Amino acid sequence: MRIVRTVADLRAALAGARAGRIGFVPTMGALHEGHLSLLRAARAENETIVLSIFVNPTQFDEAADLTAYPRTEDRDVELAASAGVDVVFAPDASEMYPAGFATTVSVSGRIAETLEGAHRGRAHFDGVATVVVKLLLAVLPDTAYFGAKDAQQVVVVRRAVADLGIAAKIAVRPTSRDDDGLARSSRNARLSPDERRRAAAIPRALGAIRDAAAAGETDAAALRARGLDVLAGAGIDPEYLAVVDPDTLEPMQVVDRRALVAVAARAGPTRLIDNVEIDPETGR
């Protein structure tokens, strides 16, 4: 496994790999089972696997969140090697954003402005779209793998990739969850035991909504109320709990087709997001 710090070294490392398929897993490090499941998917479908580790400052809306974001590169590199990664791309911020950097890739419209866009600010998805485009153009993968936990990020990235004509497939893998149901996230490491217990209400709330939908409830307001009840029982007042179209992120009043239920909530100072898709036709 090679570890490279610059785009030039990355391109050199991949020069011999272009005949085969290249799979790419972009991360901010602090690897957990969710990332490893993406790497397994990439390993199964490609000849060469690239993992990027870059805590992208431009997508953080809170300086404290950026500062507190866990950085565990030595351990990440060990996990990457075990997972069969061929190249780790771990640039400094000065490599990604050298002096004079002035370009932003921006996705407009509801998909970037609602939910996370509304609560973290427009700059969040500008930062995401810009760094993902840069990473995709640096790696030029056949397929890039993302986790379903970041559902809106996937919608925004797919839009930017399609609009700019970047020839990479965007693959989405199911959210990886701990035994208590909590979606795996690097930020979970910051939860106190009590916060962790309360945070587990987030996936329970999503589960309650899914169960109610499976039992035939189609009224989005009623579904939301079920989830909000569960969250309130754990003392959690979410930033949002929304029932939206999975592609357009338009709010849905009647869940008569596939829907995305997305939530953002804090447990103590730590902000967590999660989501689940419900489909009245399959009852799942």
Added chain:
Amino acid sequence: MRIVRTVADLRAALAGARAGRIGFVPTMGALHEGHLSLLRAARAENETIVLSIFVNPTQFDEAADLTAYPRTEDRDVELAASAGVDVVFAPDASEMYPAGFATTVSVSGRIAETLEGAHRGRAHFDGVATVVVKLLLAVLPDTAYFGAKDAQQVVVVRRAVADLGIAAKIAVRPTSRDDDGLARSSRNARLSPDERRRAAAIPRALGAIRDAAAAGETDAAALRARGLDVLAGAGIDPEYLAVVDPDTLEPMQVVDRRALVAVAARAGPTRLIDNVEIDPETGR
């Protein structure tokens, strides 16, 4: 020579050409000698030449200018064939900007906000950067060729290409001029004989500034005054006549190093731009 209308057909047409160098000349059509000089440069340095013809609506700030922009595709295709073009990429707007398109590549800071950015509005260079990035990602050339007439466009494009890490060299060729000195432009076709005579004061003004600099004048205000005199003699009050650093586009007060003198002015309803570089060290 092949003519393709979609990115998919373009990629198919170029699939066999990747072993050699690919040269790319992006245009809005209405080809003139300036474009042909770019094609000759591309022909001399590459195995495969791609010409794009796309009147990009998103970079026009005036609807009337977009409507009046000359469209001469049949003649352009003939000229391209004579110039040794291998592939003409002539997409419709719906291919470049399909329904739901929502992504903008934006360059911030003075290089995009001054001169043309100030007079045509921020959307102009957003439109330029977005379409050029899309075209570069569609063609994936080794070198893309631009004319020096669009000096600020080159600065903005170079910034976006470097920032996003697009692996294409941006080459700039000298401005092509008619016998009366007027920079060749597709918009010149819209000038009446009288407007054309007055427009010829634009290159004369730049020439007067260059001559004064060559004679030792280093005061930017004095240099500007020389140019404004020439323009005033033809009844032309320019939108701007600026002496700026060629890389940062910061205004210069003293021309003690390489400088870009850029002008935008109307002759009748037609807006024209031109520029010249002056270098006190070489006197040219």
